Structure formats: structure tokens, C-alpha cells
Amino acid sequence: MSQQAMTHAEDYSAGLALGVDHRKIGMWLFIASEVMFFGGLIATYLHYKYTLGFPEASRLNIVAVGVNTTILLTSSLAVVMALSSIRAGRSGRMSVFLLLTILLGATFLTGQALEFSHLYGEGVTLTGSVFGSSFFTLTGFHGLHVLAGVVWAIVVLVRGLRRAFSAERNMGVEVFGLYWHFVDIVWIMLFTLIYLIP
Numbered sequence: 001m002s003q004q005a006m007t008h009a010e011d012y013s014a015g016l017a018l019g020v021d022h023r024k025i026g027m028w029l030f031i032a033s034e035v036m037f038f039g040g041l042i043a044t045y046l047h048y049k050y051t052l053g054f055p056e057a058s059r060l061n062i063v064a065v066g067v068n069t070t071i072l073l074t075s076s077l078a079v080v081m082a083l084s085s086i087r088a089g090r091s092g093r094m095s096v097f098l099l100l101t102i103l104l105g106a107t108f109l110t111g112q113a114l115e116f117s118h119l120y121g122e123g124v125t126l127t128g129s130v131f132g133s134s135f136f137t138l139t140g141f142h143g144l145h146v147l148a149g150v151v152w153a154i155v156v157l158v159r160g161l162r163r164a165f166s167a168e169r170n171m172g173v174e175v176f177g178l179y180w181h182f183v184d185i186v187w188i189m190l191f192t193l194i195y196l197i198p
């Protein structure tokens with residue numbers, strides 16, 4: 001009886017009629033709520049940017065952040081390769097790409113910390129101006145999402161090393177991938193609006 005219950009729990013899909021796993025539906029709903037969250041922060045930033053003007057934005061290092069952006073986007077490719085690998089039954093290869101994702105995510109966070117430190121040295125602080133408040137709030141929350149993603153990737157990697165995933169059962173990797181790609185897409189928007197558009 002307990003074995004039947006376990007099997008039912010493992011195979012249960014809230015979106016059975018649509019052919020969509022309930023974990024994937026849950027992640028899409030979470031992402032929808034995050035879109036509204038970041039949408040509010042972005043709208044606030046743009047409002048102040050075009051009504052008050054942000055002369056402090058000239059202190060942003062576009063080249064360094066561009067390199068950091070490339071690092072984060074490369075991590076998305078690593079996630080794609082990790083999912084592709086496990087779907088092909090290659091768990092060892094998946095682990096390598098997950099490890100690469102973790103390293104690239106941590107490198108991005110290190111780059112962001114260096115940028116924050118530089119700006120503080122230039123006098124741009126969280127409480128020193130409207131630009132500082134808007135910039136650090138928006139990019140800081142994104143950084144927290146990247147940090148959460150790195151921790152999640154470590155969990156997925158550990159589960160993978162324990163053979164929790166296979167070619168047939170890999171939804172845990174796919175759901176993590178949805179989150180990671182969302183975080184990367186948000187950063188593309190932030191990089192464009194904050195660093196590239198005057």
C-alpha cells in the first residue's frame with residue numbers, strides 16, 4: 001500500500017490533462033510572481049531615472065559589467081547542456097555542467113561584489129542618493145536571486161551525484177533550469193536598461 005502511495009506521489013501531475021508536470025506549473029507560477037516583483041522595481045528605477053536624472057550612472061563600468069554579463073549568460077548554456085546530458089542518460093556529464101554553472105554563478109556574484117565595492121569607493125551608496133537606492137535595490141535583489149540559484153544548483157548537483165536523476169526522471173534539473181534562465185533574462189533587461197540606455 002505504501003509502495004503504491006509512493007508511486008502515485010512520484011508520478012502525480014496536477015497538469016495531467018495538459019501533459020504538464022505539477023512541479024513545472026509551480027515554477028511557472030513562481031516566475032510569474034517574480035516578473036511582477038521585478039517589474040515594479042524596474043518601473044521605479046525608470047521613473048526616477050527619467051524624472052530626476054542619474055548623473056552618477058556615468059561611474060558605472062560598462063565593460064567590466066559586460067564581461068560579467070557574458071559569464072552569467074554562459075552559465076545558462078551550461079544549464080542547457082546539463083539538462084541535455086541527463087536526458088541522454090549521461091549523469092556524469094550533467095554533473096560537470098552543473099559544477100560549471102555553480103562556478104560561473106559564483107564568478108558573476110564576485111564581479112557584482114567588486115562593482116558594488118568600487119561604487120561605494122566612488123561615493124555611490126545605498127542611502128546617498130536616489131540613484132544609489134534604486135541601483136543597489138534592483139541589482140542587489142537580482143544578486144540574491146543568483147545566490148539562491150547557485151545554492152539550488154549545488155543541491156541539484158549533490159542529488160545528481162546520488163543518482164537521483166536519469167534519462168526518464170529529470171524534472172528536478174528542468175525546473176531548476178527554468179529558474180536559472182529566468183534570472184538570466186532578468187539580468188539582460190537590467191543590463192540593457194541600467195548600463196546601455198542613457
